Amino acid sequence: MGEFKVHRVRFFNYVPSGIRCVAYNNQSNRLAVSRTDGTVEIYNLSANYFQEKFFPGHESRATEALCWANGQRLFSAGLNGEIIEYDLQALNIKYAMDAFGGPIWSMAASPSGSQLLVGCEDGSVKLFQITPDKIQFERNFDRQKSRILSLSWHPAGTHIAAGSIDYISVFDVKSGSAIHKMLVDRQYMGVSKRKCIIWGVAFLSDGTVISVDSAGKVQFWDSATGTLVKNHLIANTDVQSIAISDQEDSFVVGTAEGTVFHFQLVSVTSNSSEKQWVRTKPFQHHTHDVRAVAHSPIALISGGTDTHLVIRPLMEKVEVKNYDAALRKITFPHRRLVSCAKKKQLLLFQFAHHLELWRLGSTVATGKNGDTLPLSKNADHLLHLKTKGPENIICSCISPCGSWIAYSTASRFFLYRLNYEHDNINLQRVSKMPAFLRSALQILFSEDSTKLFVASNQGSVHVIRLLEGSFKHLHTFQPQSGTVESMCLLAVSPDGNWLAASGTSAGVHVYNVKQLKLHCTVPAYNFPVTALAIAPNTNNLVIAHSDQQVFEYSIPDKQYTQWSRTIQKQGFHHLWLQRDTPITHISFHPKRPMHILLHDAYMFCIIDKSLPLPNDKTLLYNPLPPTNESDIIRRRTAHAFKISKKYKPLLFMDLLDERTLVAVERPLDDIIAQLPPPIKKKKFGT
């Protein structure tokens, strides 16, 4: 594997924002997650829970409700009173429409997908008609006294249940009038709380309404008579979310204590048809409030203030033991937030609303393998660059020479020129960006920092030549006719001749930068691409997919390399395929052409193509063999995958020079320390 000096960076002070809503789409098996900063992420559950799309947040758009309608259409609503529809192809906002009811707390799409309901601050429930390209206000339901915090449709679409403060209303959709008002007990463990907030309701096809409230109760109501049927007190704190399965045989609730409870409909006795709802398993995967839950056919999904998205599979529903059968905890975005200027040893960190530029520390000390070297010069915080406007940063990049920084928000593109004078930095914004450079999904500088590649959200890739203090637009690679899919990932060859660009689902396009034309397209693969890189000299394109497959494609030969064919034939090690997180970065060693360096959040791996591939019987994660062992044993146990799990969670890792690595870690404890304190629970024995 070779020995490296590793810069272990822990000063990337990144804190993901808390999860506010999750919405599961059964048709496409995708999950939409909205965070408190307004970001909406789309996870593809079929592709190993890969975060394939995201919509950047906006300071004024606090999302309170998220729902899928009519198959593929995604709506969100928030406290600014707007209903927003997202364009899942172009990855931008299609339109925003004010509901004129004050802040919106809840939203639900009708089972048929043709209507959309929103519950507003002023107590109104508004019905919208979903038209093919917009939504249209239809009418108001009977206005209630206080805000509507939760909504649920009867599966037949004839009635709705609306949870408010202290009561639940049942509306008839046809007449729009409230037919029942079910008052909820304010009592909480014998103490009368001021108010009982109905955080969630679910309407079952047999007319049962399930409500969860701030007094810690899960209650079952008969909507025909408006009476309470059963009461489960499950928590001392708020129960904040509920999600029911499509079969209506199980549901899940999340509490402010971080516990997720599973309820199942089980038959009372084996030979009777009578069934009852029973609380079965509690899951404690969160430390903070569980603000949102979802119920996919095979898993319970929960997310909350502690920023984790937890996918807990239901063992009885999982047929075979595969990737789906394990508990998943997604904390970090599946994209790069760090870029690196290798020559100047600079790191650029991307936050929601600012960028930070750091110079790595250095040392003069030497030591043995495994030693921690003392720093002779500490890391320098060179630059803190705040964005203008309320929008979040989508992507950012620093050029390899360190003299250019580019970033983009949803509406603007920024390019800066950096001048280093001893210890001072001079930052100069390049003005007059062309009108087509409005928003970028990915930015990349060429190795010699003379060209800038920008993937815009219309599917085009712009090539810009950078000059001292100015630039020149060279060319735009237009997407193939008929597709509007935007490009998310870019890779350029070190010699600057080739550019690879990949979208969310279609194959990887390789462009010839010299001739400015499409060179070839790598055949499409079922799973989205998570990382791309082009090797120096050989110009082999290495592609990592979300199913943990790695391909090597020779650009000059327009075909997969022999090594890639071999590994496909033999298959990857089963432990390799069971890894949790996608590969987010690939790089190469300048002196060792046979090595591919790649990493995910929990491991760093060097693939040595010269060594034999491991089969399922060999140990995949073999620790470094002790040096005193004979070479024969080392050679016998050696295989192509050299894996180090020393650094985790790993956000970024790259080679600075032949003997130096930089690893950016973000320990989970540091994130938790920056979150608001969780609800204090008395633990026995403390």
Next chain:
Amino acid sequence: MVEEESLRVVRCGGSELNFRRAVFSADSKYVFCVSGDFIKVYSTATEECVHILQGHRNLVTGIQLNPKNHLQLYSCSFDGMIKLWDYTDGILIKTFIVGCKLHALFTLDCAEDSVFITINKEKPDVFQLVSVKLPKSSSQEVEAKELSFVLDYINQSPKCIAFGNEGEYVAAVRDFYLSVYFFKKKTTSRFTLSSSRNKKHAKNNFTCVACHPKEDCIATGHRDGKIRLWRNFDDEKKYTYTCLHWHHDLVMDLAFSVTGSSLLSGGRESVLVEWREAAEKNKEFLPRLGATIEHISVSPAGDLFCTSHSDNKMIIIHRNLEASAVIQGLVKDRNIFTGLMIDPRTKALVLNGKPGHLQFYSLQSDKQLYNLDIIQQEYINDYGLIQIELTKAAFGCYGNWLATVEQRQEKETELELQMKLWTYNKKTQGFVLNTKVNMPHEDHITALCFCNAEKSENPTLVTTSKDGHFKVWILTDDSDIYKKAVGWTCDFVGSYHKYQATNCCFSEDGSLLAVSFEEIVTIWDSDTWELKCTFCQRAGKIRHLCFGRLTCSKYLLGATENGILCCWNLLSCALEWSAKLNVRVMEPDPNSENIAAISQSSMGSDLFVFRPSEPRPLYIQKNISREEVQWGVFVPRDVPESFTSEAYQWLNRSQFYFLTKSQSLLTFSTQSPEEKLTPTSKQLLAEETLPTTPFYFILGKHRQQQQDDKLNEALENELVQLPLTENIPAISELLHTPAHVLPSASFLCSMFVNSLLLSKETKSAEEIPDDVSMEEEKESVDSDEENNFTEEVQDTNNTDLGKDIIHQLSKSEEKELRKFRKVDYSWITAL
């Protein structure tokens, strides 16, 4: 007395009440529990033992009500028999002989004529659940050999097996798995929890199981304190469970209420937890039950629960979680330091009980009388904590004084020692602390004894200690201007060459005190505290020391650690005789010259009874117990026996009880087990269906019998002679009339009280007609004797009677008149 058989060692009470779950009768009036070889029937209302069902020849291991007749009870035992009892009369109905050791018994409503038992096959830890067909036969003893196998490799404890949903399935737990056998489908599902390999689940072991009576729901208890509620277990893939977690230590037992609406659980916390609707947040507690809950049972009527505790106690608990009755046996879960003593007043056996308490245990009724809190500190049940131990106790002056010693030693040098002297308060009928002495000695107290001589005017106590001293404590006047009081002070400190003082003993008349200092016995004059003489045999340290009594009072006996028993003559100051005997227990009989010594050998313990005057033993019984005998005591008999055989004459005036290392209390008996019915239980063969309550004892036949006894003893001069209740019609009417037709209690009260008064006048109380219809019935019931009795009364106060009746006329007219006429007639005929 009939010609006695051979003398046998019998277990006498004090056996575990908490060995198995208690069982309630269908009407919740009685609770049954296994107790050694017997089954005891207790009244739930009064805590009294109503019957003892005897007949098994080994430990009873299971009892269940007969599902077809709830007035009958099945029991099984290690002796391989299943017996069917009529518990209301205490009669054995039938015996089914199975043959092998039976470990547990289960009955089912739907299983027609079979019961389920747990048996052991071949390997020591492999148990099977089998069903036994009980053949229908008229004979008393039937062989039941038709076994059919149900489940294999189960746990021995009946807590680990439960039948559910009217016998649709049976659930059994062991180690890390739960097996469910479905009788209809004849399939077994097995659910395994991740075991100890995973550190987090290391304590996942199942400890007990219970089935919901109405739903398909199994509750299991675990070693880590969790309770799991399993559902959907007919599908091995879709099964699901819920966790309830409150206990911090293992769950000892679980029980569902009759309707299944709540689940009860208990463990070492000594708290009964009721989980309502199986919800984690909805639970109720009954705390401070005193000791680990070992078993929980629920009455079929649903109104009572019963918990069995590790300190040999059962608590009857109301549905609303209020303890209503405590049935306490001999507390046996700790080391006995004080030895066995007899309280001279109550004749109760006194020994260590609950931590820090002395228990007073009635041998006659096999019941704990009360606990005396000596240490008077909260007991903290935590592993590794060094507790204060009650180490010594002694009664003096006919039970007027009690001396106790408690100690706590955390480190070698830190000894905490306290001596307390308690006086008997006649008013409160209990012991009251009189004097507390901190550090009475510098080191452990080895013995203490009171001077029990009749003539001694001043109570005297002697303590000996390892610090080389013995101290004499006397009662002195401690009065001051505020109150008159007495207290104990040290009167004399004696020592002998810095040897450790190990034993002390007063002679019968109190004139001499013998104190042993390791190998040397010193004799002191108790008037002057002068050293009179010393005996030294160089035969090892003295372990036991006692004076002879009555005609043998000139002898002093000492037993040494080297296995020599010495007898010295105090007149000649010479060794009378010595014998080689490794004496463990040496107890003098207070009523005779006899001394019992129990020796320990590799074979077991042997008993020797001898008189100090002659070295030849009166009686030898070899091998009275396999294990070491720790303590023994002679208990004076209330009624002397008259054994004619010379060998048993030593048992005439006293009975000998001894306690083995495993804390079973044993005694000697010549009676066969059938005869051994205690007199109380014979009395309690109650008439009709009357519950045997204390009320019954006041007014029932019982008192008549008592009175007879009293007459025999010619003691009635002090006692109030009460009229026999059967002869008081007012009371029998009161007791026989259905409650709904009785007049109000305030009306009856004066009549009732009058009936108990003695003067001739009050006997007319019978005439107060409380209910007319009752009177009519009574006519046939009344005996001739009573009629005569009324006639006499008429003579004296017929005018009063007339007035009475006139008053009543206004209320109930015609029948009253008729009755008056009838009375008149009798009076006329008498004329």
